[in-house]
Amino acid sequence: MNDFIFQNTTKVYFGKDQLCHLGEEIRQRGSKVLMAYGGGSIKRIGLYDKIMAELNRAGVTVFELPGVEPNPRHTTVNKGAALCRAEGIDAVLAVGGGSTIDCCKAVAAAAFYEGDVWDLVTGKAPITNALPIFAVPTIASTGSEMDKSCVISNTDTEQKLGMAGNLLRPAVSFLDPTNTYSVSRFQTACGGFDIMSHFFDCNYFANTEKYDLQDGVIESILRTVVKSLPVALEKPDDYQARASLMWAASWALNSFCGSGMKMAASCHGMEHELSACYDLTHGLGLAILTPRWMEFLLKRDDTVAPDFAKFGVNVMGCAPASDAKEGAVAAIEALKDFLYKDLGLCSTLTEAGIDDGRLSEMARRACKGGTINGYRVLTPDDVEKIYRMCL
Amino acid sequence: MNDFIFQNTTKVYFGKDQLCHLGEEIRQRGSKVLMAYGGGSIKRIGLYDKIMAELNRAGVTVFELPGVEPNPRHTTVNKGAALCRAEGIDAVLAVGGGSTIDCCKAVAAAAFYEGDVWDLVTGKAPITNALPIFAVPTIASTGSEMDKSCVISNTDTEQKLGMAGNLLRPAVSFLDPTNTYSVSRFQTACGGFDIMSHFFDCNYFANTEKYDLQDGVIESILRTVVKSLPVALEKPDDYQARASLMWAASWALNSFCGSGMKMAASCHGMEHELSACYDLTHGLGLAILTPRWMEFLLKRDDTVAPDFAKFGVNVMGCAPASDAKEGAVAAIEALKDFLYKDLGLCSTLTEAGIDDGRLSEMARRACKGGTINGYRVLTPDDVEKIYRMCL
Missing domain, CATH: 1.20.1090.10 (Dehydroquinate synthase-like - alpha domain)
Structure with a gap:
């Protein structure tokens, strides 16, 4: 067997009655969260309201980054990162599929970089830090909720590239199978x-x-x-x-x-x-x-x-x-x-x-x-x- | 599937050429380590010397707790914990089998408790803190190198009881299969x-x-x-x-x-x-x-x-x-x-x-x-x- 290093620090709350821990987990890291999501399916299934209620209960102020694309764009990441810097965000929360989680990971890192996130993706600049990342996946697919990488698309250059690092691993993920019931x-x-x-x-x-x-x-x-x-x-x-x-x-x-x-x-x-x-x-x-x-x-x-x-x-x-x-x-x-x-x-x-x-x-x-x-x-x-x- | 929480933070260095990272990992947590081991087999296989050389190279001062028993005694734990408090130890390092690792876990917790470790084992007193734990297992057996529990024996009461908690999970474990070659x-x-x-x-x-x-x-x-x-x-x-x-x-x-x-x-x-x-x-x-x-x-x-x-x-x-x-x-x-x-x-x-x-x-x-x-x-x-x- 080849030598290797194994470490996976992500805390997973698995099950249908675990979201009640979301507020307390985020609160441990701060009081302002940027919540990213996609096209609104999370509103249709009632998850948006449940999360908002939970975050309000915990006294967390929520900023939103809606409309994350299925292949998340670097421009969306830049928008999220700018919001993090402007508002002094303490943590990012992805609610959605792998694309939304990937976008949040890139936002978490880009929040500490003044330039274009594409520099981080292409390795032109290093990832020096990242906000703590929380994930509530709504589809069983990418595994982004427990891994250390993300894939970002640049429609200008027509590139889809990966970026990885231990800083990109979610701190806490909430895996509720019932959130995937409505997936087509x-x-x-x-x-x-x-x-x-x-x-x-x-x-x-x-x-x-x-x-x-x-x-x-x-x-x-x-x-x-x-x-x-x-x-x-x-x-x-x-x-x-x-x-x-x-x-x-x-x-x-x-x-x-x-x-x-x-x-x-x-x-x-x-x-x-x-x-x-x-x-x-x-x-x-x-x-x-x-x-x-x-x-x-x-x-x-x-x-x-x-x-x-x-x-x-x-x-x-x-x-x-x-x-x-x-x-x-x-x-x-x-x-x-x-x-x-x-x-x-x-x-x-x-x-x-x-x-x-x-x-x-x-x-x-x-x-x-x-x-x-x-x-x-x-x-x-x-x-x-x-x-x-x-x- | 029942709801559950999964998190395992232990960092594992797996392989035959990984011990070179021991010094740097301990050094991140301090400069004084208590090294526990059993009957001396680690000297026979040359592991003791290798570890000493590595710790010296990293500038770590080593205190020793030799002679940990196959079913580790609470009295040995108490001895180790007293040494930790007296010398201001920053971390504990177990080199040996599951018993040695279990002993170190108990020492790590008992270092923060002035009384008898048996109080922690029996739940009479809570585990409030623990020194960071490092493990170099020399046998494939208990899995103590990556879990959050330990088993301690009390020969006075003829009891062998478990104690568990996230604080007892090793921070870093070094799994080198060649260290098990000499196991009978x-x-x-x-x-x-x-x-x-x-x-x-x-x-x-x-x-x-x-x-x-x-x-x-x-x-x-x-x-x-x-x-x-x-x-x-x-x-x-x-x-x-x-x-x-x-x-x-x-x-x-x-x-x-x-x-x-x-x-x-x-x-x-x-x-x-x-x-x-x-x-x-x-x-x-x-x-x-x-x-x-x-x-x-x-x-x-x-x-x-x-x-x-x-x-x-x-x-x-x-x-x-x-x-x-x-x-x-x-x-x-x-x-x-x-x-x-x-x-x-x-x-x-x-x-x-x-x-x-x-x-x-x-x-x-x-x-x-x-x-x-x-x-x-x-x-x-x-x-x-x-x-x-x-x-």
Whole structure:
């Protein structure tokens, strides 16, 4: 096992009756909070009112940053950071999906930087400090509520880039599965596959030595997602299914499952270009890309077959095959059936409204001037071929 | 899933080249450390010298508390706490097994209490503060390096009691699998089964609703222990096996695997009486007790059969049986074979030098004046019967 450092300090309140602790937790850090949220769904489900009542009860003054975009813009972050500085905000509170939490993380850091947050994202300036971050996620997906990174989009440069650091880890997150009951079938499915893809990209399909302990844990969490996701689609208020998805999302990126293994992201890099250029829902992009990425690798390189076959048996419930390649093909088919039939996601970029006009440009950008050094090395030419397989 | 709060702040440096960070981590908290250790094995393996060199390099003044007992005594804790107060110690450092770490945790809390630490253990006085705790475990076993509890023995009253609190969680732990290479076959086996027993007692055999996610994770970690333990016995310097055991130990009690589930300890309570009265090695006591506890329950109550059968198939590698009871019997046999043949542990209390003289008294004490309300309720009479089955 490779050497590693593990620490995850986020305090998680999990369950349906935990929001009563929000006020006391924020109050410990100050009296002024900036609350960020997205398009208003939190008002529709009554969460906005519940949070306001809780914060009022605790004597916390609330400033608002509404309208955070699904792929949060650096301009929105700058607006939030300016508000923090102007009002002397003590903490930031994200109520919403991964995008809202990501936006808040960037705001928390940018509050201590006078310039454009894009300087922090691109590494032109370092993250020196951050306001304490609180999160109330409303979808099981990114795991941002328990990890130390965020992804910010710049529509001027058409870039979607990640930023990470221990200062960006939420101090406290409130995971209430009932807050995800109203998430649509489509978003539930996309979020669920995003969870799975985090495991794939971070370590399950890793081009390094693998470890029984972490590998077995990942497979068991993946199995839980595969089992729970169709239940949540069928019965949106199934508490167990929603709770399992929510806890799985947090554990995909909280550093345990990847302990000792090197991150080997492939599909996330390819997908970020799609959502940067076309504002595609991240999980949908991943769902379209992943099986084609597997097919591309399998055709090129037999060495991936045992890993894919193992995934088929241990996660997708395929029968063991005598031949690894046969098992790998079955695994990919099982994944496609799961995504495009069970979850009902669309299976091509064409259906998602994306044509071949910018594939070559996106492929180059996904490789950032070199290659994607993930599970297997991908050149811009490889990435373009994978994009084309998705049309 | 039941509501729960999860937070584990311990920073873990995992690997064979991480001790170089010890000095800088302690230095952040002060300049005087109390280092506790046991019988001197840390000198034999060269760890004592390595740590001293590292602390000297960082300018940390070291005070020593050698001779911590395998079941650490409250008198040793009192001695350490007095030293902390007298010398103005800034931090405590445990180098050794779970007993040494447990002792240090109690010292860290007792340093802020002028009276006898037994008052803190028995709850007569509250834990108000604790010195920062550092741990360098030398055996994969208790998981004390990442949990918030400790177990202290009082030989005057012949009691072995636990004490817990977030203040007792180590600030930083250094998990170096090579430090466990010299652990004897016997202690490796005992420590390994202690890990498994933590899962059994904390939540795997739980008398509450179970959750797919946590349950699957527990089974995959248990499988890793079952696979790694014989490898480590065969080849004591097998890095992967030692690393898997070490990481498994930490995760058994770090609160994740039991999130949302109620702790339901049965065997630990019964075993603590054996080690309190006879100074028996904890893991050996558990290895003798556990299969008999399972047999006792199975004979009394068919409802345990499906859980035990599932354990057999998913952890011990038994073939699925058509009948749950048959599967449960096979699971218990597989566990016995593993413990008494593969690991070579002795299978009876008689072999361990314990006769029936105090069984009734220990049974009463294990039930603390009532019953053990674990996976299944056990009366003092039940416990005595289980003890007798172990003779």
